[in-house]
Amino acid sequence: MAQAKTEEFTTEEIYLADIAKALSHPARIKILKILTDMNVCMCGDIVDLLPLAQSTVSQHLKELKRVGLIKGDIDGPKVCYCANSGSLIKVNEQIQKLFNQLTKGGSKSCETKKK
């Protein structure tokens, strides 16, 4: 099965993996950049900046919203999206924590003493 056995992993591992999943598509990376560059929050013009159909972009936005990296405010028929700075900062901290752990050990080597 493709059923992940998440029971055996820590909350942090699951959280980080989930964030990573949200970032695991070039379109979503690009959307985050677009929303950051446009200081005024953007709406569906994101579609014009991506080589994807409107429904597909909507799905990507949904995924980013799912993990809280962006927010969307309904304004009439439009929806105004913007990056969630607070969440981005928090996520950045979590990632930093992970990489601090992963790189703290200095350089290790696999070189096994070939006997």
Next chain:
Amino acid sequence: MAQAKTEEFTTEEIYLADIAKALSHPARIKILKILTDMNVCMCGDIVDLLPLAQSTVSQHLKELKRVGLIKGDIDGPKVCYCANSGSLIKVNEQIQKLFNQLTKGGSKSCETKKK
């Protein structure tokens, strides 16, 4: 189709998304931590620390090796895995660059002046 139109994205966006994909599973996060904690590089005992079958763990290791986050040295019938510190540092820098961009703008708000 599930064919990603990667033509329209930058190399950096594709690279970051690819790294994120490699990190998008709790087991792979955990494997990286295990390889870091064990100062001496580990072999297949990783399997014993994960709630997954040996073949599944092997697949996860392959994915991490694909993006260069870990290395594996064949030592007889065993394979000695270890975290690739250099790669981890480089990846960390790339991620930092991204988040610096994403968080540089200060706090934005979606709050549309409800007229």
Next chain:
DNA sequence: ACTTATCATCGTATATTTACGATGAACGAT
């Protein structure tokens, strides 16, 4: 009330991911 614009969701097709058991390859030990 009707149209237009904007966006989400539905339905669907295909690709990829995740997982497992089974098998195969490499090597050390007997």
Next chain:
DNA sequence: ATCGTTCATCGTAAATATACGATGATAAGT
């Protein structure tokens, strides 16, 4: 040479992801 250990790969099944067009929902404007 045979056996056991270790690990990758194959084959396969189910879940998820990606993408699109079509449809539905909402609100502004006519």
